[in-house]
Amino acid sequence: xxxxxxxxxxxxxxxxxxxxxxxxxxxxxxxxxxxxxxxxxxxxxxxxxxxxxxxxxxxxxxxxxxxxxxxxxxxxxxxxxxxxxxxxxxxxxxxxxxxxxxxxxxxxxxxxxxxxxxxxxxxxxxxxxxxxxxxxxxxxxxxxxxxxxxxxxxxxxxxxxxxxxxxxxxxxxxxxxxxxxxxxxxxxxxxxxxxxxxxxxxxxxxxxxxxxxxxxxxxxxxxxxxxxxxxxxxxxxxxxxxxxxxxxxxxxxxxxxxxxxxxxxxxxxxxxxxxxxxxxxxxxxxxxxxxxxxxxxxxxxxxxxxxxxxxxxxxxxxxxxxxxxxxxxxxxxxxxxxxxxxxxxxxxxxxxxxxxxxxxxxxxxxxxxxxxxxxxxxxxxxxxxxxxxxxxxxxxxxxxxxxxxxxxxxxxxxxxxxxxxxxxxxxxxxxxxxxxxxxxxxxxxxxxxxxxxxxxxxxxxxxxxxxxxxxxxxxxxxxxxxxxxxxxxxxxxxxxxxxxxxxxxxxxxxxxxxxxxxxxxxxxxxxxxxxxxxxxxxxxxxxxxxxxxxxxxxxxxxxxxxxxxxxxxxxxxxxxx
Numbered sequence: 001x002x003x004x005x006x007x008x009x010x011x012x013x014x015x016x017x018x019x020x021x022x023x024x025x026x027x028x029x030x031x032x033x034x035x036x037x038x039x040x041x042x043x044x045x046x047x048x049x050x051x052x053x054x055x056x057x058x059x060x061x062x063x064x065x066x067x068x069x070x071x072x073x074x075x076x077x078x079x080x081x082x083x084x085x086x087x088x089x090x091x092x093x094x095x096x097x098x099x100x101x102x103x104x105x106x107x108x109x110x111x112x113x114x115x116x117x118x119x120x121x122x123x124x125x126x127x128x129x130x131x132x133x134x135x136x137x138x139x140x141x142x143x144x145x146x147x148x149x150x151x152x153x154x155x156x157x158x159x160x161x162x163x164x165x166x167x168x169x170x171x172x173x174x175x176x177x178x179x180x181x182x183x184x185x186x187x188x189x190x191x192x193x194x195x196x197x198x199x200x201x202x203x204x205x206x207x208x209x210x211x212x213x214x215x216x217x218x219x220x221x222x223x224x225x226x227x228x229x230x231x232x233x234x235x236x237x238x239x240x241x242x243x244x245x246x247x248x249x250x251x252x253x254x255x256x257x258x259x260x261x262x263x264x265x266x267x268x269x270x271x272x273x274x275x276x277x278x279x280x281x282x283x284x285x286x287x288x289x290x291x292x293x294x295x296x297x298x299x300x301x302x303x304x305x306x307x308x309x310x311x312x313x314x315x316x317x318x319x320x321x322x323x324x325x326x327x328x329x330x331x332x333x334x335x336x337x338x339x340x341x342x343x344x345x346x347x348x349x350x351x352x353x354x355x356x357x358x359x360x361x362x363x364x365x366x367x368x369x370x371x372x373x374x375x376x377x378x379x380x381x382x383x384x385x386x387x388x389x390x391x392x393x394x395x396x397x398x399x400x401x402x403x404x405x406x407x408x409x410x411x412x413x414x415x416x417x418x419x420x421x422x423x424x425x426x427x428x429x430x431x432x433x434x435x436x437x438x439x440x441x442x443x444x445x446x447x448x449x450x451x452x453x454x455x456x457x458x459x460x461x462x463x464x465x466x467x468x469x470x471x472x473x474x475x476x477x478x479x480x481x482x483x484x485x486x487x488x489x490x491x492x493x494x495x496x497x498x499x500x501x502x503x504x505x506x507x508x509x510x511x512x513x514x515x516x517x518x519x520x521x522x523x524x525x526x527x528x529x530x531x532x533x534x535x536x537x538x539x540x541x542x543x544x545x546x547x548x549x550x551x552x553x554x555x556x557x558x559x560x561x562x563x564x565x566x567x568x569x570x571x572x573x574x575x576x577x
Contacts, residue, residue: 034467034508035177035551037062037081039170043089044069058434058465060392079433082504113201116232123230126196126204134197136163136546146541151185154557159194161550172198174550176207181557183214188223205233212240216247221256235280238267242288249295264288282308282331286338293342301342309335309351333364340367343374362393369397373404378413392435395424399442406449414450418443437465444472448479457492470499470512474519481525493528497535506543510536510552514559521562533559 037056044050044065052061063079069089070077117123137160145153155178162174175197182191188211195207208231215224221244228240241264248257268281285308289301312331336351348368352361365384372381378401385397398421405414425439444459456476463469473496480489496516503509513536520529536559540552 034058034081034505034511036086036505036507036548039173039547040066040081040086040089042169042173043086060432060434063432063434110201113205113233117201117204120230120232123204123208123232126192126198127201128196131193131196132199134163136160143541146537149537149556149560151557151561154553154560155182158550158553158557159197161546161553162197164546168199169203170547172200172203174547174554176203176210177551177554178557179207180210180214181554183211183227184218184558185561186215186218186220186223188215188227205231205236209233209236209240213243216240216243219247219251221247221251221253225260234267235284238264238284239287241267242284242291245288246291246295249292249297279331279334282312282334286334286341289338289342298342302344305335305339305342305344305347309347333361336364337367340364340371343371345371345375345377345380362388362390366393366397370400373397373401376404376408378405391424391427392432392439395421395428395435395439396442398424399439399446403442403446403449406446406451411450414446418446421446433464437463437468441468441472445475448475451479453479453483453488457495460495466499466502467508467512470496470503471515473499474516478519478523481523506539507548507552510540510543511555513539514555517559518562521564524564526564529563533563 034056037058038054041050041052041054041056041062044062045054049068050061050065052059052065058081062081066081066085067077067079070079070085114127117127140160142157145157158174158178162171162178175194179191179194182188182194191211192208195204195211198204198207208227212224212227212231215221215227224240224244224247228237228244231237231240241260245257245260245264248254248260268284285304289305292298292301292304309332312335332351336348338348339345339351340348345368348364348371352364352368365388369381369384372378372384381397381401385394385401388394388397398417402414402417402421405411405417421439421443425436425443428436428439430436440459440463444456444463447453447456447459453476456472456479460469460472460476463472473492477489477492477496480486480492500509500512503512513532516532517529517536520526520532533556536552536556540549540556543549543552
């Protein structure tokens with residue numbers, strides 16, 4: 001087996017984010033994931049009626065899964081996500097039976113995870129049964145924290161609500177999210193204490209990884225290294241170390257980053273036994289490459305991608321039957337898409353033929369079209385877009401092309417592609433509501449890049465999903481603020497607030513306002529940040545469902561920690577258990 005070689009090239013400055021990366025950041029800020037959607041994705045995946053990504057965002061696969069479930073359960077088939085639907089899925093007897101059977105299938109994984117945790121002294125204590133199944137204090141005053149919030153009391157309320165959170169796996173998931181927030185605030189011991197509340201040993205391992213990653217993202221590098229060191233799973237430790245290496249690179253710690261990369265190499269150069277292992281290594285390498293480009297070392301990104309490509313090709317030469325393994329096909333397709341994402345379009349094109357099934361070919365083609373678009377190579381990008389049969393993909397890619405052209409000052413071409421994108425949207429089947437709204441969001445974003453905020457507003461009005469529409473209106477408001485158009489900014493903000501009011505899920509409304517808090521705080525708009533936080537608190541205060549309340553409180557802790565101004569003095573330095 002050929003080793004994967006990692007190396008770094010020092011750059012004078014950190015490279016700027018590419019347009020796609022920047023757009024993704026904007027969408028994360030203005031359109032945070034919905035925990036309600038994420039839980040349904042997890043549940044439906046367990047019920048084997050959903051095979052899409054688990055990212056907390058609506059998509060066509062989830063809509064289809066919802067409709068399938070509603071049909072089987074005798075509910076009104078509307079494909080809509082709601083807290084009522086979650087409660088039905090959570091407690092329905094058929095789902096209970098299916099989940100029990102799935103637990104039996106996963107018992108071996110839980111045993112292995114437990115053995116790994118027991119193998120390290122510092123993680124062995126996380127299995128202490130005394131920490132599990134603690135009962136919430138029902139005598140506490142649940143409203144007092146909303147009157148005088150602090151990080152401590154919001155965190156305490158989140159944990160107490162999680163204790164009463166119904167299903168064990170929902171409770172476990174919430175504890176994991178609380179632990180990540182604690183880590184982000186530098187409260188490592190509190191985070192590990194919270195991880196010890198988790199029942200499923202598999203999720204304990206994942207949470208330990210997430211704690212280290214959160215610390216790395218917060219540039220608490222030594223704490224991240226210490227946290228990664230105790231992770232008793234090679235792959236999860238490697239994933240944590242990737243985040244740390246990127247943080248070291250971002251902060252100019254090139255020698256330290258090289259050492260971290262060598263440790264990653266040792267962890268992932270394990271004996272190959274299954275195609276799954278092939279794919280895991282490829283996925284890790286590809287993800288690392290994207291992050292290295294973002295951190296400012298594209299040369300290293302290209303080198304590790306080529307090293308992984310050469311490793312897989314060598315396996316195919318030694319054993320031609322390797323070509324037939326599904327893991328190898330998936331690995332090569334992932335590599336192709338990865339090369340495109342780091343703007344190595346020709347390397348991606350050379351691997352496209354290995355994407356033998358339509359799903360893999362489509363994902364590579366989409367990534368390749370974007371790569372050509374970012375490079376200003378309109379002709380090959382357009383050829384790929386025109387070859388795609390599904391209008392939902394054509395619409396998004398045409399909108400993206402327009403954004404690239406707008407950022408390059410090619411306004412006339414951008415407008416032509418936006419007109420083509422609108423034509424493609426009109427061809428999307430009416431039942432694919434998410435695809436239509438997603439495409440209109442991308443069109444609106446491109447109009448913002450063009451500086452035509454009037455057209456962006458018209459695009460926003462055509463978005464039927466209230467959460468997505470909210471995010472677009474807030475982006476428009478920020479663009480007006482940047483342009484010094486105060487009255488227009490307020491009008492767009494009012495439109496966003498009106499959109500939030502029509503979001504049915506109370507939890508989603510809390511999350512949308514909390515996203516607004518963080519954006520305004522980063523822009524030092526203290527008044528708007530405080531106003532948004534007050535709105536989020538007002539909504540969260542009325543939530544009585546334990547899991548929903550816990551999720552809202554986790555998000556409130558994050559938002560509160562970002563607040564400037566008058567509330568800063570009331571913040572505590574810790575998030576207690």
